[in-house]
Amino acid sequence: xxGLVERxxxxxxADACLVRPExxxxxxCDGLTLHRAQPTAVVLPRARDQVCRVVRACREFGVxxxxxxxxxxxxxxxxxxxxxxxxxxxxxxRIIGLYPMDRYAxxxxxxxxxxxxxxxxxxxxxxxPDPSSQLxxxxxxxxxxxxGGPHTLKYGTTTxxxxxxxxxxxxxxxxxxxxxxxxxxxxxxxxxxxxSEGTLGIVTQVTVRLEPIxxxxxxxxxxxxxxxSACRAVGGVIEAGLVPAALExxxxxxxxxxxxxxxxxGLPLDAGAVLLVEVDGPECAxxxxxxxxxxxxxxxxxxxxxxxxxxxxRQRFWRARKGAFGAMGRLAPDLxxxxxxxxxxxxxxxxxxxxxxxxxxxxxxxNVFHAGDGNLHPNxxxxxxxxxxxxxxxxxxxxxxxxxxxxxGVITGEHGIGSEKRDFMGLVFGEADLDAMKRLRASFDPxxxxxxxxIFPSTRFCAESNPKARGYERVPFEP
Amino acid sequence: MIPLPALxxxxxxxxPGCVREDEGTRVDGEPLAPTLRPADAEAxxxxxxxxxxxxxxxxxQGGGSRLELGNPPRGxxxxxxxxxxxxVDAFDASEGVCHARAGTPLAAIEALVEPGGWQLPxxxxxxxxxxxxxxxxxxxxxxxxxxxxxxxxxxxxxxALADGSRTRCGGRVVKxxxxxxxxxxxxxxxxxxxxxxxxxxxxxxxxARVALLEIAPDRLAVACDxxxxxxxxPSARAASLHAAQKRTGERPFTVVVELAGDEASVERDAxxxxxxxxxxxxxxxxxxxxxxxxGSTPGGGGLRFRIAGLPSQSQAMLTSLWDSGAELLAHPxxxxxxxxxxxxxxxxxxxxxAAFRCTAGAAAAGGGGxxxxxxxxxxxxxxxxxxxxxxxxxxxxxxxxxFDPAGLxxxxxxAGYL
Numbered sequence: 001x002x003g004l005v006e007r008x009x010x011x012x013x014a015d016a017c018l019v020r021p022e023x024x025x026x027x028x029c030d031g032l033t034l035h036r037a038q039p040t041a042v043v044l045p046r047a048r049d050q051v052c053r054v055v056r057a058c059r060e061f062g063v064x065x066x067x068x069x070x071x072x073x074x075x076x077x078x079x080x081x082x083x084x085x086x087x088x089x090x091x092x093x094r095i096i097g098l099y100p101m102d103r104y105a106x107x108x109x110x111x112x113x114x115x116x117x118x119x120x121x122x123x124x125x126x127x128x129p130d131p132s133s134q135l136x137x138x139x140x141x142x143x144x145x146x147x148g149g150p151h152t153l154k155y156g157t158t159t160x161x162x163x164x165x166x167x168x169x170x171x172x173x174x175x176x177x178x179x180x181x182x183x184x185x186x187x188x189x190x191x192x193x194x195x196s197e198g199t200l201g202i203v204t205q206v207t208v209r210l211e212p213i214x215x216x217x218x219x220x221x222x223x224x225x226x227x228x229s230a231c232r233a234v235g236g237v238i239e240a241g242l243v244p245a246a247l248e249x250x251x252x253x254x255x256x257x258x259x260x261x262x263x264x265x266g267l268p269l270d271a272g273a274v275l276l277v278e279v280d281g282p283e284c285a286x287x288x289x290x291x292x293x294x295x296x297x298x299x300x301x302x303x304x305x306x307x308x309x310x311x312x313x314r315q316r317f318w319r320a321r322k323g324a325f326g327a328m329g330r331l332a333p334d335l336x337x338x339x340x341x342x343x344x345x346x347x348x349x350x351x352x353x354x355x356x357x358x359x360x361x362x363x364x365x366x367n368v369f370h371a372g373d374g375n376l377h378p379n380x381x382x383x384x385x386x387x388x389x390x391x392x393x394x395x396x397x398x399x400x401x402x403x404x405x406x407x408x409g410v411i412t413g414e415h416g417i418g419s420e421k422r423d424f425m426g427l428v429f430g431e432a433d434l435d436a437m438k439r440l441r442a443s444f445d446p447x448x449x450x451x452x453x454x455i456f457p458s459t460r461f462c463a464e465s466n467p468k469a470r471g472y473e474r475v476p477f478e479p
Numbered sequence: 480m481i482p483l484p485a486l487x488x489x490x491x492x493x494x495p496g497c498v499r500e501d502e503g504t505r506v507d508g509e510p511l512a513p514t515l516r517p518a519d520a521e522a523x524x525x526x527x528x529x530x531x532x533x534x535x536x537x538x539x540q541g542g543g544s545r546l547e548l549g550n551p552p553r554g555x556x557x558x559x560x561x562x563x564x565x566x567v568d569a570f571d572a573s574e575g576v577c578h579a580r581a582g583t584p585l586a587a588i589e590a591l592v593e594p595g596g597w598q599l600p601x602x603x604x605x606x607x608x609x610x611x612x613x614x615x616x617x618x619x620x621x622x623x624x625x626x627x628x629x630x631x632x633x634x635x636x637x638x639a640l641a642d643g644s645r646t647r648c649g650g651r652v653v654k655x656x657x658x659x660x661x662x663x664x665x666x667x668x669x670x671x672x673x674x675x676x677x678x679x680x681x682x683x684x685x686x687a688r689v690a691l692l693e694i695a696p697d698r699l700a701v702a703c704d705x706x707x708x709x710x711x712x713p714s715a716r717a718a719s720l721h722a723a724q725k726r727t728g729e730r731p732f733t734v735v736v737e738l739a740g741d742e743a744s745v746e747r748d749a750x751x752x753x754x755x756x757x758x759x760x761x762x763x764x765x766x767x768x769x770x771x772x773x774g775s776t777p778g779g780g781g782l783r784f785r786i787a788g789l790p791s792q793s794q795a796m797l798t799s800l801w802d803s804g805a806e807l808l809a810h811p812x813x814x815x816x817x818x819x820x821x822x823x824x825x826x827x828x829x830x831x832x833a834a835f836r837c838t839a840g841a842a843a844a845g846g847g848g849x850x851x852x853x854x855x856x857x858x859x860x861x862x863x864x865x866x867x868x869x870x871x872x873x874x875x876x877x878x879x880x881x882f883d884p885a886g887l888x889x890x891x892x893x894a895g896y897l
Binding site: 189191 | 648714791
């Protein structure tokens with residue numbers, strides 16, 4: 001591989017080519033610490049041309065390559081499972097153009113999510129998708145994962161906000177996809193690439209839609225005796241035809257962890273669940289919405305409903321939600337952040353099942369979730385050095401996914417499949433469904449060299465994938 | 480038209496209920512018969528397998544309201560209709576999602592979900608539009624300003640592939656990154672990668688209040704600025720401009736604005752439109768007329784182009800087209816302009832060339848691309864009606880080759896003659 005390293009150094013410069021084991025350590029995993037693999041090398045290109053040349057070099061030397069943003073992903077998507085070269089795009093971080101009249105921006109993949117909103121703010125605009133890691137995660141990574149966040153209920157996920165892409169294909173050719181208007185001709189290849197977890201090519205430029213900053217935001221915090229009544233309030237809000245920007249629930253165990261941490265938000269420790277509701281929009285529209293939400297919360301059993309009086313209080317409310325991961329992380333060396341989605345009406349029963357699964361396995365499991373989307377995040381604090389506990393964590397994770405799928409849900413809402421859940425794809429999709437996805441994969445990457453070992457079940461599990469998944473009979477292929 | 484032995488084989492394999500020998504149609508002048516009308520999704524997959532065995536290619540039809548969209552079919556001999564796959568099988572009013580089969584008319588879905596407090600975020604022209612057809616064509620109407628693109632409401636799809644395999648993608652939940660987002664690939668692919676059997680849709684809350692307004696400025700620039708400003712109001716669901724070339728008794732420029740949402744927002748935006756733009760209440764039929772115009776051509780047999788550019792360039796696009804004598808409809812907030820050209824007589828290629836030249840000029844001015852949505856078959860010859868896919872063409876070809884290697888589904892009709 002020394003020939004390859006020499007080539008890579010020649011392309012990106014010695015300072016942007018990492019090969020020493022201690023330098024590669026950080027690239028062994030992403031936010032999912034359980035799946036680890038060391039790449040042969042990491043390159044940090046500064047321009048598209050360098051990406052093309054790196055890809056060409058990888059092809060010549062027959063090694064796979066893996067795109068990476070800030071490495072905050074939670075499904076092992078940015079890990080070089082089969083070795084090879086990690087192409088980290090964080091140094092391609094220019095905002096190439098910002099067009100307030102037409103509300104869009106053209107950016108390089110390494111632009112940090114929150115930085116884009118900051119740059120757009122003077123024009124009265126912002127970039128809507130806001131994953132929890134938005135202070136560090138990059139737009140390129142967001143595109144790969146179709147990142148969501150607490151405000152997707154109203155604004156949608158990344159895919160609704162990407163108009164165009166520049167992509168370096170696995171054969172090192174460059175292709176421009178989409179259009180600035182969002183109404184281009186031909187197959188919607190932008191839609192196919194967003195959320196493809198870096199398996200179809202390497203994004204080197206993104207055209208994103210920007211949204212007008214809402215005139216006003218109101219944040220409510222409602223305290224409930226239990227999670228079932230909090231879920232009832234969520235259902236009530238949706239049924240009333242309201243579309244809040246966020247509808248988030250924090251369960252009792254998370255409240256306890258948050259209040260014992262630096263993120264303490266002054267929540268009552270005897271609360272069964274906390275519901276955070278954020279509405280935004282025209283100034284004139286919000287008082288009626290706030291009133292309606294207060295009524296619905298009260299009718300659903302809330303013991304207290306507070307409306308943030310100022311920005312500081314709004315931040316305190318959000319601390320209860322956003323501090324959850326940090327607070328849970330205090331409890332043990334490792335934190336497994338799960339991600340699954342169920343139809344909203346099934347939330348109470350699914351939550352009860354999840355807590356029971358955690359208890360049965362003797363695990364520290366708590367829930368914070370995007371209730372409006374039915375997007376659950378069961379968190380398990382654990383110590384991966386304890387093989388027995390690790391085995392219980394994995395067993396519980398698998399049972400949780402089964403419960404969610406049985407309730408009509410899916411196995412990931414925003415973290416992606418990556419290497420983490422590839423062997424659970426058979427829970428949701430049958431062979432014919434996966435085969436259709438493989439046709440897309442092969443159209444872009446016929447040799448399977450771009451981020452291999454992701455999304456599709458490993459061979460061992462492939463044969464076990466359920467042909468009757470989602471109730472379909474196996475359909476024989478007739479040539 | 481297909482040879483008699485093939486017809487017999489189809490009849491034998493699919494039954495006379497599915498093979499309608501007395502039903503046929505012409506698409507871009509090509510006679511297509513019989514019509515296959517499978518009764519359910521399993522029969523649809525069976526029909527595709529039979530077509531594969533007999534090497535027969537088909538044109539796919541939903542409600543038939545958009546058959547004129549596309550390049551002339553290449554080698555298709557019969558019609559495959561999804562019209563019998565009807566019904567809304569699930570509607571969850573607490574969640575705002577529903578599942579309908581491909582042949583269900585959009586109107587039937589609307590009628591079912593609206594009493595439950597929801598609206599279907601699809602309003603393409605064409606009263607007979609079916610769900611499958613609308614999604615396959617990614618068809619939208621003036622309310623796209625508020626609804627967004629058709630792809631945005633698709634949560635999951637069931638699709639029969641050309642080899643007869645029945646597949647699913649997405650799901651019924653509103654947030655989902657489980658596997659590739661094939662919903663996006665199939666939506667707008669004009670049936671060339673597979674035939675949509677049914678779809679899970681995300682509905683939108685029915686607004687508490689709707690207001691319809693109109694403006695009748697005397698200059699195109701004022702009309703365009705007005706429509707764009709109205710489109711930027713938070714409650715704007717539609718803001719469209721119509722420009723008719725000097726017909727007697729008709730005002731040359733009309734802007735129709737639909738506001739929808741909560742009481743307070745709609746009231747405030749309506750007051751703003753009245754004071755700033757001189758808007759007045761419009762008759763309830765005003766938006767339907769916009770929709771009809773978006774889907775029609777001058778004189779019924781002319782050309783209709785769709786030009787997609789940047790909103791800020793709408794005026795430049797409109798101005799350059801206006802001088803060429805085109806009839807115009809625009810959604811300036813979306814950067815979309817529809818230009819209609821009457822054709823003087825039979826087969827006048829020079830008139831078509833001239834229309835292409837000036838729409839291409841407008842598209843260049845608008846920073847976008849164009850699609851010839853409707854035209855007589857002869858006028859489509861020698862040009863891809865979807866414009867040039869440029870660098871994306873090799874990928875598109877590869878997709879078509881892998882999803883439909885024998886070219887059975889709408890062959891030749893899509894962008895890049897795929």
